[in-house]
Amino acid sequence: MKKALLSAAVLSATFSTFAQAEEVNVYSFRQEFLLKPLLEAFTEETGIKVNVVFSKSGLLERLEHEGQNTPADLLLTADIGPLYDATERDLVAPIKSDIIEQNIPEHFRATDGRWVGLTSRARLIYASKDRVEPGEITTYEELADPKWKGRICTRSGKHTYNLSLIGSMIAHHGEAETEQWLEGVKANLAQKPQGNDRSQVKAIMEGVCDLALGNSYYYGKMATNEDEPEQKEWAASANLVFPNQDDRGTHMNISGAALTKYAPHPEAAVKLVEFLTQEKAQKLYAEANFEFPVRPNTPWSELLEEKMSGFKGDEINLGEIGANRAAAAKLVDKVGFDN
Structure with a gap:
C-alpha cells in the first residue's frame, strides 16, 4: 500500500x-x-x-x-x-x-x-499446411473432436485471450456445454499449455502439434519479422482458419x-x-x-487485406463476454486445463 x-x-x-x-x-x-x-x-x-x-x-x-x-x-x-x-x-x-x-x-x-x-483482432486456429487439409476444421467446437487427440497446442487457459474466447463460448452455449467442450479440448492437447501465441505456431512447424490457437495479429508480426527471420518460417508453416464462418463468426x-x-x-x-x-x-x-x-x-x-479480408466476425457485444470471464476462469480450474 x-x-x-x-x-x-x-x-x-x-x-x-x-x-x-x-x-x-x-x-x-x-x-x-x-x-x-x-x-x-x-x-x-x-x-x-x-x-x-x-x-x-x-x-x-x-x-x-x-x-x-x-x-x-x-x-x-x-x-x-x-x-x-x-x-x-x-x-x-x-x-x-x-x-x-x-x-x-x-x-x-x-x-x-x-x-x-x-x-x-480475431482469435484464429492456426493449422499445419502439411498435416491438416483445408476445410478439415472450421469451428471452435470441433477442437473438442477426438480426431484431434494429441494434436492441439495453446497457451494457458487462464491467459486473458483464452478467457475471452471461453467467455464467448459460455455466451453462445452456456456453462455446462462449455465445460464439456473445454474438457474435450484438454483431452486433445499435445502438451501442457505453455508459452505465448507465437510459440504455438512454432510448435506446429516443429511437428509438436497440428492446430493452435492464436491472435490474428501475431501472423503479421511473424511474417514480417526481420530481427528474428526464423519466425517467418513459423508463419509460413500454418494456414489461417477463421472459425464459425457459417454461423456466428470468429471470436473478436x-x-x-x-x-x-x-x-x-x-x-x-x-x-x-x-x-x-x-x-x-x-x-x-x-x-x-x-x-x-x-x-x-x-x-x-496490405498484408491483412491479402491474407485475412472477407471473414465474418462475431458481433456479440464484448461486455457480455467480459461478464463471463470469471466463470471462464472457474471452468479452466474445474477441468484442470493447465495441469
Whole structure:
C-alpha cells in the first residue's frame, strides 16, 4: 500500500510538471511504440499535450489508490478484460460523444458508454499446411473432436485471450456445454499449455502439434519479422482458419479506451478518443500492430487485406463476454486445463 501511494504521488508530481493550458493524462497498458505517432499527431492537430504512463500491470490498482486525486484522464488497454474490470470496480465514467457513436459499431462499445473499442483482432486456429487439409476444421467446437487427440497446442487457459474466447463460448452455449467442450479440448492437447501465441505456431512447424490457437495479429508480426527471420518460417508453416464462418463468426477482441471516473481533463480526454476513432488514426493505429480498425470501411494494412479480408466476425457485444470471464476462469480450474 505504501509503495502504491508513493507511486501515485510520484506520478501526480510528474504530470504536474507538464501543466499547460490544455492537456490529457493517459495510463496505458499498450506499448509506447504503438501510441507515440498517434499522440504526436493528436497534439499537432489540436494543441493538446498528451502525457503517458506505460505499464504492463497495476494500472487499475493505481487508479483505485489514487481515487479522486488521480492525475489520469484516460485508460488505454490491449484487451477487453481490463476494460470490463475497470467498469466493475467503478473506475471509469461514460463517454458521451456523437462522433464516437457514429464511428464505432455498437458491439465494440459498452452499452453504458464506459468503454470504447479502438482496434480489433480475431482469435484464429492456426493449422499445419502439411498435416491438416483445408476445410478439415472450421469451428471452435470441433477442437473438442477426438480426431484431434494429441494434436492441439495453446497457451494457458487462464491467459486473458483464452478467457475471452471461453467467455464467448459460455455466451453462445452456456456453462455446462462449455465445460464439456473445454474438457474435450484438454483431452486433445499435445502438451501442457505453455508459452505465448507465437510459440504455438512454432510448435506446429516443429511437428509438436497440428492446430493452435492464436491472435490474428501475431501472423503479421511473424511474417514480417526481420530481427528474428526464423519466425517467418513459423508463419509460413500454418494456414489461417477463421472459425464459425457459417454461423456466428470468429471470436473478436479489442484494444480500447475508457474515461477515468475522476478525470481532471475530461473534455480533452474525449477529444483524444474521438481522434483515435477517425479514419486516419484508425488506419495508423491498426497497422502498427497488424490489427483491424473498428471503424467500418477503414482501409486495412496490405498484408491483412491479402491474407485475412472477407471473414465474418462475431458481433456479440464484448461486455457480455467480459461478464463471463470469471466463470471462464472457474471452468479452466474445474477441468484442470493447465495441469
